[in-house]
Structures are given as C-alpha cells and as structure tokens.
Amino acid sequence: MSDNRLEIRNLHARIAGGETILKGVDLIVPSGEVHALMGPNGSGKSTLAKLMAGDPSYEVLEGDILIDGESVLELEPDERARAGLYLAFQYPVEVPGVSIANFLRLALNARREEGDEVGVMEFYAKLQRAVKALDWDESIIERNLHEGFSGGEKKRSEVLQLLVLEPRYAILDESDSGLDVDALKVVANGVNAARGPDFGALVITHYQRLLNYIVPDVVHVMSSGRVIESGPKELAMDLDAKGYDWIREKHGITASGDAVAHA
C-alpha cells in the first residue's frame, strides 16, 4: 500500500549540456491524492514535469524518479507512459493529418498486448464519455490533433486524453493558463472525474484560482530548483494573498531565483 506513489528523490538535472535547473527536488504524491505544485516563473516546475515524462532535452545528474517504488529513470518516454504516467503538456504540439480518435486508439492499444486490442465499440463509447465530461462537441474526435486548436481547446484535449488513457499518475503542467473561468471549470471537472483511489495527480499552476475547482490534498512550493515548502490547501491561499517573497525569505532564497547557500 505504502509503495503506491509517485516519488521524486533528490533530483538534480539540467538542460542537455547546459544550465542546471533542478537542484535536489524531493516530492511524493501517494496514489489517491491530488497535490498542487506552485512557484514563481523559472523555479523549475515545467522542467520537472517534462523530466518525469522523459523529455530527452534534459539530463538527470543525480537522484531518481520512481513509480510505485520502481525507478523509471532508465525508461523511454513511451515505457513510462505504459508504466502509468501521463503528462498534460503546457504547450501540446500539433500533429497534422492525425485525428484525435485514431491517435487515441493507437495510444490505448500500445498499452495492451497484441491480439488484445480495444474493441471499436468499446473505444468509441469511452471516447464519447470523455468528450461529454468535458462538455465538448462530438465532432472534435475527427479533428486532427491540435491542428488549428485555440489555446483553450488544446488544454481541453490534454484532459480528454487523460480521461481516455486512464493513467495511474498524471502531471498537469499549467493546464489552467490562458483559460477563462468557464473553460477552467470544464478542465477542472475533467480532472475531478479522473479522481479516485487509484489515481494520483500533480497539478502545476501559477495561480490559486485553479485550486478552487481542483481542491488539492497537499500544496508544494518550488523555488530555485527545489521544493521548499509543503502544506495543506490553505497554503495556496496564503501564496495568492502574500506572494512568494515571504516564503523565499524564510528559506534564505533571493528573489532573483538563485539559491543562497543553505547547507
């Protein structure tokens, strides 16, 4: 039971061949919980998200990433996905000529054994339920992946995929940015629909606003490449009201983002 969690241990990482961005991240998201990860621009939140998914443009210097106690550091992005991890991208790419329906069917089947492919009816039923949960028009499934999508539609697509693929752990990278309140509610409803004892999520956001709709069990604060504070959901309110400076000062970090030595 205690092993069912997404865990990051003392993670140090940099842009391949470049600047070090993560400087010892520790974080645990137990299955069944939703955690929020907040922090100022440049604190390393998005880097952490992409690293967990296996983005090859970053390299890990030290530390580990574990799913249910198993290290996934050596796994390719597709293997991590099949191990149950999902990243909702901040800026999902366009893939011209590939319809959402086709793509998701392939992605679902990639998780299953050959000969055990998802049935067509079963697949469409599942897809339709997800489309409905996001208050979307059914014609969306025939559109090409993010081709000509608005920013809001892209975010919605990321949550749609989450509902269809049913990962065990999801990282949502600023799934709220650029959304108006109505769109925000739709996206939040989608994430809430996925909540359950076998689902854990890390919700990355700048603003407390999203957390009114996706109420987190724990809030973490990241700054200068580390998680510097964790607390109950009220912590998000404090951050919203008072900003990040007080918490930085508490940990001896300057506003410029560089950590002041703090052995």
Added chain:
Amino acid sequence: MSDLRPINDHPDAAKLEGLDHTRQYDFQLAENYSYKSERGLNKRVIEKLSYMKNEPEWMLKFRLRAFEIAEKKGRPKWGPDLSHLNFDEIFFYIRPQDRKGTNSWDDVPEEVRETYKRLGIPEAEQKMLAGVGAQYESEMVYHSLKEEWEKQGVIFLDTETGLQEHPEIFKEHFATVVPPEDNYFAAVNSAVWSGGSFVYVPAGVEISVPLQAYFLINAQSMGQFERTLIIGEPGSKFHYIEGCTAPTYNSDSFHSGVIEIIVKDRANVRYSTIQNWSHNVYNLVTQRAIVGERASMGWLDGNLGSKVTMKYPSTYLMGEGAHGEVLSIAFATDGQHQDAGAKVIHAAPNTTSSVVSKSISKGTGRSSYRGLVQIHEGATNARSNVECDALLLDEHAMTDTYPYIEINEKTAHVGHEATVSKLNDEQIFYLMSRGLPEDAAMALIVRGFLDPVAKELPLEYAVELNRLIELEMEGSVG
C-alpha cells in the same frame, strides 16, 4: 490470350510472310514448344514479339517505326542518373509461360517475402505479386461486376485482348495521346509494349465501383512495358485503380509503361496508382490524359519502391472549362531516387488545375518534385495551384524541387507553394509520452503528413499504405 496456337491457325499468318524468319520460329514452336527470349532491343526481338502476340500488321509497323524513333532520340540528358541501365542485359519480351519458369518462389528475396507475410497478403496473391506466375483466382465479386459492366457496354480487358476484340476503337485512340515521338521511353514502350489495361466506357455511363486492374491480373498484364489505354466517352464517369501497395518483385530491372487516357467532353475520369517496385527496378513511366470541354481528370500517383522513378502524370486541358487534378506521393528510402511530379497544360479558356505533391525522404533517399504548369495564349482565366511539401526523416535524406511555370496569357492565376520540413523531435516526444514507441510515433507523423492524399484512396488501399509506412519506419530508430 496467352496460349499459343499452331502457326497454321493464326489468322494473321499470311500477313507475316513478308518476314523471312517466320518459318524458323514456326518450326521451333511446333517441334519443342520452346521460344527463347534474347537480351537486348533490336528489330528481330520486336518482330518476334509481334508475331507471338498474333498482332495485325499495322501494330507491327507501328512498333518498328517506334524503334527507329527511339534509336534516333537517345536517352534524356536531364533527370536522375540512368547510367547503370544497360539495355543489352535486358529481356524486352518474355512469354508469360517462360516468365513462370524463370522466376521461382525461392528466387524472391527474403525481405520481399517477409513484407508480404507481415502485410497479411494471401499466398496466391503473394506469388502473383512476386511474378512467380500463379494465376490469381478472380473473385466471385468480379464476375458479377463484369456482367453488370458488360450490360452497360463497358469494355475492360487486358490490352492485347482489347486490340484483338475491339480493333476499331483501339486503332482510333491508340498512341493519339502519347505518340512514340513524344520521348525516348515512350518510343521504347511503343516498340515493345506488352500487357496493360484497355478500358472503354460509353457515353453517359457512370460506374460507381472502381475498375481495378488486379481483376485482370495475370502474367500478361504484369509486363514491364505495359500499355494502358483508357477512353471515357462524353458524360461518362469512372475510377480506374491500378497497382498495389505491396512490393512488386520483378527480376527484370527495367519497367517503362505508357498510360494514355482520353477524357471526352463532360466526362469525369480518375486514375489511381500506387507502385512499390522492388529496389532494383528503374521505373520510367509516361502517363498522360487529354481532357475535353467541362471534363475532369484526376490522377492519384503513389511511388514507394524502385531504384529510380521518373514519372510526371500529365494533363492536357484542351476543352473550355476542363479541370485537372494531381495528387502525388513519393517515398524514397536508402539508395532510391524518386523523381516525380506533374505537368498541366492549359490550352483552353476557364480551365482549372490543382497539384498536391507530398514527398518523404529517409536514410540516403532522395525525392524530387519536377513540375510544369503551362498556360497557352488564349487560355483566358485559367487557374492553377501547385503545392509541394517535402518531409525529411534523416540528416542525409535529400529533397529538391524543380517547378517550371510558363504563362503566355495575362488573365492567368497561378499559385505555387513549397515547404520542406524535418521530423520534429517535439512531436515525437509528445506521441511517445502517450505510450507509442518511437518508430510508431514516427510512422504516425509520416501518415499524418500523407493524409491529405491518402484519404482520397479507397479504404483498403489507404489501410495497406499505412501498414506499409509502419513497416518502412520499423528499425529506423537508431
């Protein structure tokens, strides 16, 4: 068609008497039934071939004239490297029976056999594709279709049978679209053509089910110099499909077809072909349509295999308001050069055309787009749009574009757009993050790139094309 009757029964035996060596073959045939093909291209080979096919004299004369033209013309000095193509090593005519004997299933390269297996192609069809000569059992569905077509006066035969059974229609149209003078390879084809389809659709007849060449497939129609003649009488409408996405193995290294299409006033004809020759083949094809008033011609041309392909489907818009359309796919992998494109000639007012070309280069493959849009003086208000997109999968892959535009009319509207893109790492990571292995992610991006063309194909062809791309992309991850 392919049976050989004793010489005495030949209706045209008398006509052949002018040829002093006829008797010799007659003897050989009668005695031991063995006809020995010889390598190289010369008059003797052409005379033999025409004789074996029991052709009317005008066709023999046509062949010999074409041979002289080829001799005079010589090979083109532009385009891909053809220096390794040596005619002296090539059999220009092999009787279907002999072809059977020379190609055995064991000679078919392992990789080709493996691909058939993985595409799930039935064994009989595999052998047919590999040129091993198994006669493809025509399906029941074909027989009922055939009856239906015959009732409407549609003719759909292999070209030899077309010539024998419908000599007048044949002679009236044959070589009117692509005369042997047109280009060197058309002249070679005219001299030694063998196989192909003959299609005639009477005025006003619309056929909803595509006419598929594989219905006709037998050793005859799989020739290396196929000659296809398609005639759409005024107001007719039909779709002809040829080829197959599965690799076609041919021990012969030279394929040079001629496709002639006549689209009469208000007719609507589509011609789709997907070719995937084995990687030893030079595929040099002339395909052309002439299009009458308010008529419409559409080409869908897919080139996946071969060593070198040169193929530029041409559309001559001769009647007012005629429309032409070309959709083209080229996929060049290691050591391949796909030189494909389109030609559109606007020779009448209010004519319109559109060309969409999609090419993919992988490994050391090279794809070229070579296109011509010509607007003649007096072809007022002509409109043409050309779009060519190239996708490079590897660092060493190459692509080039040679668009020629000649406009002799002030009122013309001509657009040309070209893009070159590389396989995008962000797209690959994104797709992999959803669980797709890297090669599957790449294959999906390639499929998406081709989708605007592939979706115009009948479903079974589109499905095969997709599977083929997946196979091509396997093992491409370094």
